[in-house]
Structure formats: C-alpha cells, structure tokens
Amino acid sequence: MYGQELGATQRDGIEAGTEELEAAFQARIDNNERIEPKDWMPEHYRKTLIRMMGQHAHSEIVGQLPEGNWITRAPTLERKQILLAKVQDEAGHGLYLYSAAETLGVTRDDLTEQLLSGKMKYSSIFNYPTLNWADIGAVGWLVDGAAIMNQVPLQRTSYGPYSRAMIRICKEESFHQRQGFDIMRKMANGTPEQREMAQDALNRFWYPSLMMFGPSDKESVHSDQSMKWRIKINTNDELRQKFVDQTVPQAEFLGLSVPDDKLAWNEEKGGYDFSEPDWNEFFQVIKGNGPCNEERIEARRKAWDDGAWFRDALTAHAEKQAQRRGEGVLQAAE
C-alpha cells in the first residue's frame, strides 16, 4: 500500500513546485510533527533515511554474531537463558527497523543484498571479536550503553515509523545494558583472574565503543542537513561526551580503570576530558579491514544462502495451502 501511494504523491509533488513543498515539509518538522509514509518528502530525505535505518537494522542483525558466539559457552544456565533472550531481542530489533525502512519503498531483499555486497555498512563495533566471557559483559555494558545513548534521542526523530520503532527498541534495550553490567560486576568482584579478564575486556572495548558515535563533528559528513531534518538529534561529539560522563563513574564503581591516561574531570565544562579514539583505525574498520569484517559478512552470506531452501519451502507450503483452500471452495461451489 505504502509503495504505490508514495509514488503517486511524489509525482504530484514535482508538478506542484518542489521549493514550496520543501518549505512546507521543513515547517512541519520545525513544528515537531512526524512525517508519515504517505506524506510528500524530498528524495534526499528518503534516501538518507533508507541509509540510516538500513545501517541500523543491519547492525542489530550483525550484532547477534559476536554474542551468539558465547551462547553455548555461557558459564551457567541462567546466563545462557539471559544471553539467548538478548540475542533474540536483537533479531526483533532488526525486524522492526527493516519493516520501518520498507515503508520508504525499499524491499527487505534489496537491503540484505546491499549488506552482503558491502554497499551498506553496519556499526564498526561488531567487527571486533568477543574473545572470552568478560567480553559479553563489556558488550552489554559499553556497546549497548552507547547504543542506548544514540537511540534515546532518536525516539523523537521526524520520521514516524522510525520514531515508533525506536520507542519500542529503547523499552527493550535497558535489560541489555543491565545484564552486561551485572556480568562485569560479578567478574570484577570475583577471583583475581576474573578481575583481570574484566579489566582486559574494558581495555579492548573502550575505544571501539567511543567510535560507535561516529567521527568527530569536525569530520562528520552527514550532520548538518540531517539535524535540520531531525533524523539526527545530537552531534557525534555531544553523545560521546555524555557516554563518557555516564560510564566513568560506573567503571569506578566496578573498581576498574578506563584505559586513558588523559582522562580527567573538567570542572569548568562539567564533564570529563578524554582521549579521542584512533580515527585511523575507525576508518580502516569501516573500509572492511577490521579484525572480523570478513567473518561477519561471510556468516551473514552463509545464513542467507543456506536458508534459501527453507524460505522457498515455506513459500511452496503456503502456495499449496492456498491452492487446497481454493480447490475446496471450487468443489463446494460445484
């Protein structure tokens, strides 16, 4: 329904004069209204949103891989149930976001193919490996913590379906961070070896987590127009600062140290001064040269290819059922 209607509205738009439409569109956004699938929207807005929401959805799906890696090796049955529930949530979050992106006239298969071909990206963080159980704690605490920081403001984003997906996701996300912190707490208060593992996981995940907010505002290419359109609410640096300010006291509580010599409270700005991550590394990881890029895409490709017969079988089954029902009706009519 959306696809057809959207096409019609857009053609009308070009005839009616794009400049006026764009001004009216911007006025609605400034007035804090939501844009819905059937509304006229600038083509660039639509494309930018498909890129953002697609990347977001891909991140949820690819994000299942580093954690799924530990489901069978969780230390207790309870931890295993919890991790399984979390990974299940991520699949659901991917689904909400793909469905929301589809309201913009792109198909799910298109998005999947663009992920597999490397044309679309996913969050750089998931190209780092999870080497031991402490990493599962660090991922929940830091990675989900950073994701929440990013997602909470997006609940107020201008595109209705995206905003509603974010509201649902944020509601479910809080348990993810808490279970991670809970693992870290257990380990930080455990044996010396467990403590060491917790510290090591923090050391390895700290800077990659800071990278999750994207490049520094000085270098971010998509920011200005996206903020005007309210598909981005805060700048990358703002969110990174908030994340550091929230996380440092949590690390202190755990008795772990953040791996940054320059970390210091700055009374004047009311926040911490901290070292920037290595942006060279970030761009390398984005380009495909991170420790796990190939492995992640390969896993997705394998799942897609190996699942093809199953998707086909479900379609064949549905067709057969429909045919049987159809035949049944025909027979009754005769």
Added chain:
Amino acid sequence: MSKDWPLWEIFIRGQHGLNHRHVGSLHAPDAEMAMNHARDVYTRRKEGVSIWVVKSVDITASSPSEKGPLFDPAESKTYRHPTFYDIPDEVGHM
C-alpha cells in the same frame, strides 16, 4: 437486489507520531465508502489525523483458547525485564 456489505475494521491515528489504533468497525460496500463512513462515525470530534480501513476478513486473529500456549511461556522469563538486575543506586540510571 440487496447484498450484504462487508465488515471493515477502522484504525485511527490520534495524534502525529502515534500508532494507528483500532477504534471499531462498520459495514461499507468498498474501501472508499468505508473511509467516508469511518471519517463520519469515528472522527466527528477531530479524534484523528489519519484513518486506516481493513476488511475484517483479511484479519487473522489468534483464538482465545490459544492464550495459554502463546503467552504463558513469557511468564517465567523474568530476566527479560530490566528490574531483574540489581543495579546499585550509586551507579546511576541505567
């Protein structure tokens, strides 16, 4: 010759940004007239900014007798809720 009109389920978006919510149903011969009727019946006091009409026969609903098997398994999975985890006050909001 009279013919029974199909039943339509009506969904209204109350305000910008919210989901459409089911408000009721009505009979109409086609989608366009269902839309007109929905507008007249369900938005006389400006209750909405958008309407969806869906043929009732196109909705597949779970049966009340399936309630147990469908939803009870979630009951024991309390670890899906943030309150399952004890976060000390001094850690702050999480």
